[in-house]
Amino acid sequence: MTNTPARNAQTAALEALIEAHAIELKLPTVRRRFKALAAEALREQQTPIAYLGALLEAEMAERAERREKRRLIDARFPQIKRLEDFRFAHIARKVVGVGSVGTRAWVILMLGRDGGDPLFLQAKEAQASVLEPYVGKSRYANAGQRVVEGQRMMQAASDIFLGWERAEGVDGVKRDFYIRQLRDWKGTRTGHRPLRPHRASRLR
Numbered sequence: 001m002t003n004t005p006a007r008n009a010q011t012a013a014l015e016a017l018i019e020a021h022a023i024e025l026k027l028p029t030v031r032r033r034f035k036a037l038a039a040e041a042l043r044e045q046q047t048p049i050a051y052l053g054a055l056l057e058a059e060m061a062e063r064a065e066r067r068e069k070r071r072l073i074d075a076r077f078p079q080i081k082r083l084e085d086f087r088f089a090h091i092a093r094k095v096v097g098v099g100s101v102g103t104r105a106w107v108i109l110m111l112g113r114d115g116g117d118p119l120f121l122q123a124k125e126a127q128a129s130v131l132e133p134y135v136g137k138s139r140y141a142n143a144g145q146r147v148v149e150g151q152r153m154m155q156a157a158s159d160i161f162l163g164w165e166r167a168e169g170v171d172g173v174k175r176d177f178y179i180r181q182l183r184d185w186k187g188t189r190t191g192h193r194p195l196r197p198h199r200a201s202r203l204r
Contacts, residue, residue, distance in 0.1 A: 029059040083161060086110035086119050094122065103127065104175065107182055120182035121161060125175050142166055144178035 015035065022031035034055055041051035087110060094105040103125040110119040126143035140146040144164030152158045159180045168174045 027059055029062045030055055033058055081112070081119065081160070083110075086112050089118075096124075104169075104177075106177075108179075119161075121179055122182040123165065123177040123179045126164070126178050127176075143176040145176075147178040 018034055019031050022028070022034070037051060037055050037058065040046075041054070046054075088108070089111045090109040092107050092109075094107045096103060096105045105125065106123040108121040108123060110121060111117065112119065126147045128143055129138055129146065132138065138146045140149065142164050144166070148162050148164050151162065162178070162180050164176065164178045166174055166176050
C-alpha cells in the first residue's frame with residue numbers, strides 16, 4: 001500500500017481522533033499503546049478483532065496494576081528501608097539486663113528524610129561463646145557475626161538491618177558488636193517538634 005500525502009494526513013487525523021476518544025473515555029493505556037500494537041498487528045497479520053482484543057487486554061492489565069498499587073498505598077504498608085537511606089544522628093549508652101551485665105550496649109539514632117523518619121538501632125557487645133572451652137573456637141572471627149548467623153538459622157525472617165561490627169573504644173580495646181533494630185517499627189513517635197540530631201563519637 002502506497003503512502004500518499006493525503007493518506008498520511010488521513011492517518012494522522014484518525015490517530016488524533018483515537019487519542020481524543022481515549023482521553024474522554026479515560027483509557028490511558030489505549031492512548032499510549034494503540035499505535036505500537038497496530039504496527040505489531042500489521043507485521044503479524046492479525047485480524048482486527050485480535051488487534052482490538054490485544055489493545056483492551058493491555059488496558060485491563062495496566063488498570064489492574066494501578067488498582068493494586070493504590071490498594072498498597074491506601075493500606076499504608078511500611079516501605080522497605082535500606083541503611084543507605086539513613087544518616088547517623090546520635091548515639092547513647094543503653095543499660096543492659098541482668099543476663100548481659102558486663103557487656104556494652106548502645107542505642108543509635110539514624111534519620112531518614114527528616115526528624116519524623118527515625119531508625120533506632122541497637123549495638124550490643126558480643127563475646128566469645130561459653131561453649132568454646134568445650135567444643136572449640138568458633139569458625140567466625142567476629143563474635144557478632146556468630147550471633148547474627150545463629151539468629152538467621154533459627155528465624156524464618158530476620159531483621160533486615162541485622163549485622164555485626166568491630167569497634168575500638170576510648171580504652172583502646174577492640175570489641176565485637178551485633179546490630180539490629182531496637183524496635184521493629186511497632187511503635188510511633190508522637191509530638192510536634194522534630195528530633196534534633198546531635199553529633200556523637202564512635203562506639204566506646
